[in-house]
Amino acid sequence: MEPEEVEHTVNDTLMRFFDECPRFVKEVEEKPGSMAERDKFELGPEMQRVGEKMADRLGLPYNLINADMAQAAFHFCAYEFALNTVNSPWCRLFDEVDAQVMEYLNDLKQYWKRGYGHLINSQSSCILFHDLFSRLDKAAEESKSGGPISEAVSIQVGHAETLLPLLTLLGLFKDEVRLTAANFAAQGGRSFRTSRTLPYAANLVVALYDCDEGGELRVQALLNEEPLTFPGMEAAPLYRVLRQHYLPLLKSCVFEEVCRLPPQRK
8 A cells, every 4th residue: 555645835935944044144154253163162172182082092193083084983973873773883982071072062063053152043943933823823713712723733844953943042952151162061061952952853842732721722842752841931831821921032033034134334
């Protein structure tokens, strides 16, 4: 029996908003220096030590191992572990401290390119943010009227680059101290850790529930099948309260406006 074809539409403006946001492209994607903290860490003492230990394990001179090689080996280790659930020979080139350094290097990249590093990173997801709340609003109104729910489930497929800016816009996994090249040692307990929040097949579910509370609906979010609490909110808050919490963003975060390039100086 052949699988049934599922009807779908492609909407790159919604799910690849980062490509459609001129300000993000110019000020982050294409701007030299926008990833300076990540680049400084790559050349810093922590990464240098990873390369030296890797060279020692291979019996090679230090000058034959550079940061690109260390990253390539670490990715091979991660891919083989994910696919085969075994520690491949690539993994033997690293110890736990090395892995923490490599993880932080990647977190710096994501922090400054998709996360809290630059405001436009999260603002570029305004269009997806509004789409989420418009669907929730519609379902809430239909539930309140007592009629059928016209769209019981909406499934949208994107990439980690789609999900991280939205999580950032929602204020999730935000640390008090920004991630920089200089504070690796102090960031061991950080919330912004993409190896946990954005694994393979990362997913976000936002669902409305009628808990028989006088017509009030509650909203439950799950990230990678685990309950997710919105900042400053109780678990599974009333949808009315959640919407009020994000009302300033709903009013101010307009994709066309935040993504517009500022006028050039003459």
